[in-house]
Amino acid sequence: MRLRLRELWLDPKLLVIGLGGGLLAGLLGVGGGIIMVPLLVLWAGHGQRDAHAMSLGAIIPISIAGIATFGAAGQVHWWDALGLAAGSIVGARIGAGLLARIDERLLKIIFGVFLVGVAILVGVRA
Amino acid sequence: MSGPGLYAALVAFGVLAGVASGLLGVGGGTLIVPFLTLAVGLTQHGAEATSLLVILPTAIVGSLTLRRKGVGNLGLALRFGLVGAVGAVAGAKLALALPAPTLKIVFAAFVGVVGLKLAYDGWRSTPG
Numbered sequence: 350m351r352l353r354l355r356e357l358w359l360d361p362k363l364l365v366i367g368l369g370g371g372l373l374a375g376l377l378g379v380g381g382g383i384i385m386v387p388l389l390v391l392w393a394g395h396g397q398r399d400a401h402a403m404s405l406g407a408i409i410p411i412s413i414a415g416i417a418t419f420g421a422a423g424q425v426h427w428w429d430a431l432g433l434a435a436g437s438i439v440g441a442r443i444g445a446g447l448l449a450r451i452d453e454r455l456l457k458i459i460f461g462v463f464l465v466g467v468a469i470l471v472g473v474r475a
Numbered sequence: 476m477s478g479p480g481l482y483a484a485l486v487a488f489g490v491l492a493g494v495a496s497g498l499l500g501v502g503g504g505t506l507i508v509p510f511l512t513l514a515v516g517l518t519q520h521g522a523e524a525t526s527l528l529v530i531l532p533t534a535i536v537g538s539l540t541l542r543r544k545g546v547g548n549l550g551l552a553l554r555f556g557l558v559g560a561v562g563a564v565a566g567a568k569l570a571l572a573l574p575a576p577t578l579k580i581v582f583a584a585f586v587g588v589v590g591l592k593l594a595y596d597g598w599r600s601t602p603g
Contacts, residue, residue: 371559383501461593
């Protein structure tokens with residue numbers, strides 16, 4: 350326990366990654382894993398699986414803080430979130446199960462191009 | 476859309492976003508926020524707030540699953556996340572202070588960069 354606390358509180362890299370991931374998550378309403386996982390692996394020297402687990406666990410307090418802040422401003426649509434979350438929990442299991450059976454490279458290219466399209470659409474509507 | 480139709484669409488889209496995030500580790504908020512603004516008609520701020528509430532239970536379920544499999548250290552991750560929570564409050568306050576069009580542009584830039592990075596990673600790792 351003491352060792353873990355020292356790892357956490359004395360490693361300035363973890364402080365920076367946590368703050369950065371949290372800032373991005375609160376600003377944009379995303380999990381923050383997209384920035385935390387690569388930084389944990391490439392900068393803080395964690396293994397890929399460990400970094401993924403670390404980021405996923407960190408998203409719990411991060412999202413609670415974000416929800417509380419947005420919630421105080423009356424921005425949270427609870428019922429919409431409930432429907433999406435119900436589907437998302439099921440979907441995440443399906444996705445994890447499919448992982449071994451798909452061509453990940455092709456999927457990345459397709460999904461990446463799709464996201465660029467989404468970005469353009471969102472930008473145009475701004 | 477309204478009533479049961481909207482709700483069925485929300486659950487169906489939730490499944491889609493969940494599959495994407497399960498496969499690629501991306502696709503939670505990155506997909507949910509644009510869906511909520513473009514298809515459901517929420518404001519950018521409302522969509523971001525709601526997205527975080529979708530992400531929370533998904534992260535809890537995912538973390539518990541990983542813990543059962545013995546991957547990672549949930550206690551350490553949660554303490555690491557407490558640092559992140561400070562950043563999240565600051566980020567959300569910043570978002571609330573920005574006008575919706577500005578926030579949309581920032582969000583679009585973020586999604587665009589994530590998309591380009593994914594496509595590039597996929598392209599680079601393709602043999603030949």
